[in-house]
Amino acid sequence: MKKFQVIGIGNAMVDVLARVDDAFLVENGVEKGIMTLIDTARAAELYSHMGPAREVSGGSAANTIAGLAALGARTAYIGKVKDDQLGAIFAHDMRAQGAGYDTPLAPKTHAAETGRCMVMVSPDSERSMNTYLGVSEFLAPDDIDAAQMAEAEWLYLEGYRFDGPDSQAAFAKAIDACKGAGGKVSVTLSDPFCVNRHREAFRTLIHDHIDLLFCNEHELKALYETDDLDAAIVRARKDVPMLACTVGAKGAHATSGGQDYHDPATNAAVVDVTGAGDLFAAGFLYGVVSGRDPLTCLRMGNHAAGEVISHIGARPEADLKALFGAHGLL
């Protein structure tokens, strides 16, 4: 038995969550529903216009690993924060969840701070994210311990981190070590704009190394440059042994072993969609590492996503294990 069932690698950051109306998004030039990278000056300007907020640890792959740890999976997480107050909060929340977090801190003297994501939640529960990456950008091969990667059954790579060449090299190092020891690798496409920025790198990675591809319909269409989801799924089926693709309120599709699967979304009341994709991945991966069939994996993904969209913030608040038990999934 390997020490870790899943090791995640991604942008470590703290979410700053506030409710806004759509007029605020327009006035402040924030594009609704997507993630936009911003610099320090823009972050300060936008924050000064935002209403009172709350801070909750976030980061896409970190949310997924937190969900897996909450379900009892053996996990670790690699992502860079600084030795500052927000970095301490991020590290605390990962460790307190039992998620396994030991990435070396960027020193106090580093010019950048711990990354943060301003999450603006609209009345329709949609979220618009403006991200100041801070030191999370500086994740590099030195932060990857090859021996640890060899101890992983699965890697879970966050597509957002493709934005940094050093981080792409870190991914390559992790993949080599993990696969060299018989492990498998999954990736999430993270965001359609991120896919557009790095389409060829994603396609090469996926074709050459990926055992399980996570995405939503917009990201998959962007990857294969088509408006036809079915056609994109057919393409993906040739590229990867397993695919898990969310389709918003309609739930999620999976393909595995040449078979197609679908499970509708839960009917949870939606408060804030932040983290829906991250927790879907947590639930689905929990099913995979527990040896469950693809339809059960989908159901686990949809129930974990249903929990996280029922409240503000992208980390689970309810007992996910109890929730899965109540739905006959354990």
Add this chain to the structure above:
Amino acid sequence: MKKFQVIGIGNAMVDVLARVDDAFLVENGVEKGIMTLIDTARAAELYSHMGPAREVSGGSAANTIAGLAALGARTAYIGKVKDDQLGAIFAHDMRAQGAGYDTPLAPKTHAAETGRCMVMVSPDSERSMNTYLGVSEFLAPDDIDAAQMAEAEWLYLEGYRFDGPDSQAAFAKAIDACKGAGGKVSVTLSDPFCVNRHREAFRTLIHDHIDLLFCNEHELKALYETDDLDAAIVRARKDVPMLACTVGAKGAHATSGGQDYHDPATNAAVVDVTGAGDLFAAGFLYGVVSGRDPLTCLRMGNHAAGEVISHIGARPEADLKALFGAHGLL
């Protein structure tokens, strides 16, 4: 018309909120339901044992002023944070609420950090608070602008800050300036243990200067060293022109002009009682500065408290004005 309807002075801090079970409180030696002051070492130890948390700006009088500002009152707030990340969060949240916050920051070189309060919420919705005061302890007369105090219809003083001699001197300076210009002064007793620590100072202050006393039943009994709430209220009636005393799930009492008033609590579902007293004071004071009768003040207090106990965190999340309007209070 004075520039400010209410200026609050108190411990500026960020709350670190986590759910715990009662066994956690026992194992970690945390006294349930009260506020305990802790040092940096104890704060670090306790935090390392706490589960994943979220951060929301807090501070008792700051919560009250935030509530008043949310209701549209003209407010200012005085309380000390440091030039660090949590200080920036506190200042942002006060300013974003329109609460009026300009207290000079403690410099980056200060040995202490911005204060924080670890709020442990039990399954029964009770909260236990462990507070590391940080730089909020250093509130001193220099932080009080006498000209600003003269522009206040009401001061609202946080009893917790009686723990610092410099802050008591700051209170005296503020009271002199406010009363010298015809303003009135209210104080909240904050906590029965705080009352026990400073009983004589509180009694002298209340007898000599206070126009409106806020407290809960336990604090009032501690002030007058009696187990009989009715007897304590009779004593208070002689000491202050107006009293507002909360009695938990039974709502609140007021005395004014020799008359007694009572209003039952709202039947809000209780999630977290953190901030109940603070928001009761916000609602009650909003009634006072709007020239409403004592029973309406009580109702406003109970509805504001009812909102804040319906969710995690001590700052209002719903639109308090709309809430008051829906209950025919505006």
